[in-house]
Amino acid sequence: MMEYARKTITALMAIFALAACEQPGETPTPMDPGPDNPADPDPTDPEPIDPGPTEPDPIPEEEFLDDEEGRVFSYVPAGDLLPNSEPGHQDTTIYRPDMLFPLEDAAFLNSQVYRHGGYQGSLNGMNGGQCETSNYDYPWQDTFCESRSRSQIMCPTGGHEGVDIRPATCIPESGSQHWAVAVEDGRIVAPASSKYTVRLQTDDGTLYRYLHLKMDALSVSDGEFVTKGQRIGRVSNDFFNSSGERVPTTYHLHFEMYQNYAPDAETDPIFDQVNPYMTLVSAYERKLRTP
Numbered sequence: 001m002m003e004y005a006r007k008t009i010t011a012l013m014a015i016f017a018l019a020a021c022e023q024p025g026e027t028p029t030p031m032d033p034g035p036d037n038p039a040d041p042d043p044t045d046p047e048p049i050d051p052g053p054t055e056p057d058p059i060p061e062e063e064f065l066d067d068e069e070g071r072v073f074s075y076v077p078a079g080d081l082l083p084n085s086e087p088g089h090q091d092t093t094i095y096r097p098d099m100l101f102p103l104e105d106a107a108f109l110n111s112q113v114y115r116h117g118g119y120q121g122s123l124n125g126m127n128g129g130q131c132e133t134s135n136y137d138y139p140w141q142d143t144f145c146e147s148r149s150r151s152q153i154m155c156p157t158g159g160h161e162g163v164d165i166r167p168a169t170c171i172p173e174s175g176s177q178h179w180a181v182a183v184e185d186g187r188i189v190a191p192a193s194s195k196y197t198v199r200l201q202t203d204d205g206t207l208y209r210y211l212h213l214k215m216d217a218l219s220v221s222d223g224e225f226v227t228k229g230q231r232i233g234r235v236s237n238d239f240f241n242s243s244g245e246r247v248p249t250t251y252h253l254h255f256e257m258y259q260n261y262a263p264d265a266e267t268d269p270i271f272d273q274v275n276p277y278m279t280l281v282s283a284y285e286r287k288l289r290t291p
């Protein structure tokens with residue numbers, strides 16, 4: 001009997017010891033997840049902002065200007081000439097910010113010599129005729145100080161003193177008539193002796209020269225005062241060699257601008273031909289914005 005009682009007490013003590021190991025107060029209850037549980041937000045936190053539908057990052061606005069045929073205008077930087085036609089003359093100055101573009105219709109600035117139809121076109125693998133489609137398309141390309149045998153102040157190693165502008169369509173194919181207009185108010189200087197050149201001089205002395213217009217059908221006369229936008233003549237191919245013989249060039253307007261120019265602050269300005277390329281780009285962009 002004593003033995004039975006001792007075993008029973010031992011067994012009871014073991015049960016009490018097990019029970020002592022399960023202190024419910026020391027075990028976190030599942031109902032009390034603690035402050036980090038997202039299901040139990042701190043009421044002092046601000047309400048999360050609903051970002052709504054995802055918006056794409058704004059794309060920087062680029063201006064695309066197209067001409068009457070829907071072609072998007074573009075141009076190669078000033079001074080960046082075709083291969084084999086350098087040196088060129090990098091000048092990004094817009095000399096006359098209000099100048100009107102000298103042709104009424106779309107136009108294409110590019111080389112008459114080093115592209116299709118030019119006598120040096122083969123240097124660049126361009127062996128087509130002047131009416132080749134790519135001659136009548138963008139981008140524009142600068143031709144100021146394009147390589148020539150003659151030198152001048154701005155192109156001392158020999159170069160072309162203006163920029164060349166093809167009309168909207170190739171004249172031999174289309175028979176179109178493309179008008180050149182006065183880029184500013186001014187006076188026309190076109191004596192018969194000038195043969196293939198019409199000059200336009202403004203009150204402040206700026207001088208423009210239009211070459212290769214159809215000289216026997218000008219719509220202005222020597223000494224006439226014209227207003228900006230007034231028709232001067234049609235783009236043609238009139239040209240004469242030094243012997244006075246008529247030798248047709250490609251159908252284009254050769255355009256020149258004379259301004260006071262100083263290459264740097266220390267040098268006195270000279271009145272000479274300047275690169276009108278960026279002035280023409282600026283004028284053309286304004287033209288395309290206001291058809």
Ligand SMILES: [Zn+2]
Nearest residue numbers: 162163164254
């Ligand atoms: Zn030219």
